[in-house]
Amino acid sequence: MTHHGEDVPTYRTIRVTEQDDPVAAFSDEEAWRAREAYPEILGAGGPVFGQAREREEGGWEVIGVGAGTPQDARDGLATTFRRLASAAGDAGDEAGRAACTAAAERLDWERVDELTVLGDRYRVVRGEQFLRTGPEGPEPPRPSDPDPAAPGEAHRVPSRTKGFVIDPAVGTGMSEGMLKLDLLEFVRAPGTVPADVRGDARRAARTHPGGVLLPVEFMIAEWHQGRWRPHTAARGTPQGARDALTMWLRVRAPVTLKLDEAQRDAYERAANLLDERPANDLEIEGGAGRFKVVRVERLVRVGPDGPEGPRPSDFDPDPPVEVHARRLREQGLLRDEEGGQGDGEDGAGLRSAEMRDFTQLIAKEQARRGRGRGGRP
Known part of the structure; x- marks a missing residue:
């Protein structure tokens, strides 16, 4: 199937x-059934950002995707260049080491979304997140979705996105091709997002009319005020989403929600239950919370010059790391020597107490996971 006809550029086609x-x-058959059970497509939170390298043989190889802002992705690209610089230095390639180091240092000071280093083009890329929903709520993981890890071990599963090639010329199944078409035509309704966000989306449909689906990921959704909303960032497997939820229940929620001992016990029992019987739905006793593992589709738009980068309306509040550090020093909030500015005994004491609580909960969780692997706490 070719979406726009036969005599069009590759990036504008959907090849089935x-x-x-x-x-x-x-998997294609499952996807077809999902169109009937979960007919509505919704945006799943904000966009995600990552880094990719253009390949000589065509397409762009993904280095990583998952950053919440363009600057986070730029910082990740700087880290990539530092690793390349280290590898070049180990190989005795001084020119390569210098070029990669210079690229990393430039990213420390400038908001740059594309660089050419040692003949390779690197770019910060943007992906939109979507989920299917129906009468029973958002779509959960499908039986064919890989989920190989035991509870607490999902972080050991290699990323399916790293090394993935963004290339519209690669063929897809019928159901995936139709999903791609649906997502390419998806534009949020007027009034649901700010005007500049919607304007950028409509512009992107013209400048980057093609698209590629990244490997599916999974997030935790929370039932809140009569609707499901994103609760955690997307993870590579259903168990990765569950692990993120149990970590929140045991470590973050007690501190951020200021839970008393009875509430902490209820949250920990819910986490224990999810570890003992991994499932896609969880409800904390007493109606304190209801959560679901949901399936997240991610689309990278593609134009004549490759994958889409950040849009002007994307949330991007932080400056590059060295610019941020310089501003803090100018404000007297950061010192080059050891030590720093105090914020007053009451505020510092409160934060110290919360940090001690947080640290103790992390240590407890690490010890629990160590026992679960048969190791020593």
Whole structure:
């Protein structure tokens, strides 16, 4: 199937191919059934950002995706260049080490979304997140979605997104092709987002009319005031989302929600239950919270020059790291020597107490997970 006809650029086509692999064919069939059970498509929180490198053979290889702001992705790209600089230095390539170091240092000071280093083009890329929903709520993981890790071990599963190639010429199954078409035509209704956000989305549909679906991810949604809303960032597997939820229940919620001992016990029992019987739904006793593992589709728009980068309306509040540090020094909030400015005994004491509580809960969780692996706490 070709969306816009036959005589159009590759980036504007949706190429559907027969799925010979049994697993791929089963996945495509599942996707088709999901269109009926979960017919509505909604935005799943804000966009995500990452880094990609253009390949000589075509397409862009993903270095990583998951940053919440463009600046977070730029910082990640600077880290990539520092690693490349270290590898070049170890190999005795002084010119390569110098070029990669210079790129990293430039990103420390400037908001740059694309650089060419040692002949390779690198770019900060932008992805939109979506979920399907229906009468029963958002779509949960499908039986064909990989979920290999035991509770607490999802962080050990390699990322399916790292190394993924953004290339519209690669064929897809029928259901995925139709989903891609649906997402490319998705624009939030007037009044649901600020005018500049909607304007940028409509402009992107013209400048980057093609798209590629990244490997699916999973997040925790929370039932709040009569609707489901995102609760955690997306993770690579359903168990990764569950692990994020149990960490929140045991470590973050007690401090941020200022739970008393009875409430802390209820949250920990809920986390224990989720570890003992991994599921896609969880309700804290007494109606204190209701959560669901939901499936998140991610689309990177593609134009004639490759994947879309950040938009002017994207939330991007932080300056580059060195600019931020300089401003703090000018305000007297950061010193180059050891020590720093105090904020008053009461505020510092409160934060210290919260930090001690937080640190103790983290240590307790690390010890619990160590025992779960058969290791020593």
